[in-house]
Amino acid sequence: MSRVLIRVLWLTLISGLALQGCTPPKPVRLGAPIEGYSHTSAAINRFSVNRGGGPNISPYSGGGKQNCCASLPVKWHPGLTVVVEWEKDPDPYASANWPPLGTDGYRAAYKLHAAKYTRHRAVVPVARYEELGLVNVHFLPCNQVAVSAGATYPGRPDYPFHFPQKMQEPATCPES
Template sequence: MSNIMIRALWLTLISGLSLQGCAQPKPERLGAPIEGYSHTSAAINRFSVNGNGGPNLAPYGYGGGQMCCAPMPVKWHSGLTVVVEWEKDPNPHDSANWPDPPFSDAWSKAAREQETHYTHHRAVVPVARYERLGVVNVHFLPCNQVAVTAGLMMPGTPNYPYKFPQKMEEPATCPTS
């Protein structure tokens, strides 16, 4: 082999090794979109996952599209939890009985009265096992229970970890924690 070929081979090898040093490491966490599902007759006025907001939810509904974003580990691990905080309106249909016209003094007074019945909750919730990070789905259940997934499967698909009916009734008494 000639000196020129050896030098070219060395330059190629050194260039390749130096480019490997420029490769970005794979992230350990990514921002995952947040979506919610209310399985109860209450409205979820607002909620958050690890401090990041999700959409408001109508009774027995899923809400308002996806919000951005909850930082989540790319790979699921045992013991993975998130903190879910939410405000609940247990009587969202009462506004149908508020005085007319909307935004009048009497209407505003009725709205302030309704707000006194809102409840605030916080739960540390385990995240169901996932193979690949996807959407953070938060399920609001009777008795202020919450379930969370963060994989690529969506509710209603065969491998989704939860099979909650969309409409669930509150029991007469809730179990105590």
């Protein structure tokens, strides 16, 4: 082989090795959008997953509104949990009987009403996923929460939860 050809091959090899060092590593964690579902008569005024904020949710509703983002591992692993924090309005339709909006009476009624909001925090296991996708948070009776984070969504057969949209609070909740 000629010296020129050897140099070209050597430079090609060195260049190829140098470029391999420029390839960014695959991420271990990603930010996933957050969506919520209230399966109870309470409104969820606000919630978060690992401090990433989710949308507010009306009673017996959810889906369709997403906020960004919850940091989760790209690959699911046993024992994976998230911290869910939320504020709940147990009587979301009370304002129908309040004085007119913008009045002192309205402000006083709101202040009394907001004092009845409850705040909760739970460490929740994340359902197994093959591919990280949308983080779905289900608010259930007795301040229970279920979380999925896969590339599927409620209503599909491969979705890990099949809760009815309307669930009633029992007369007494089990102690957690």
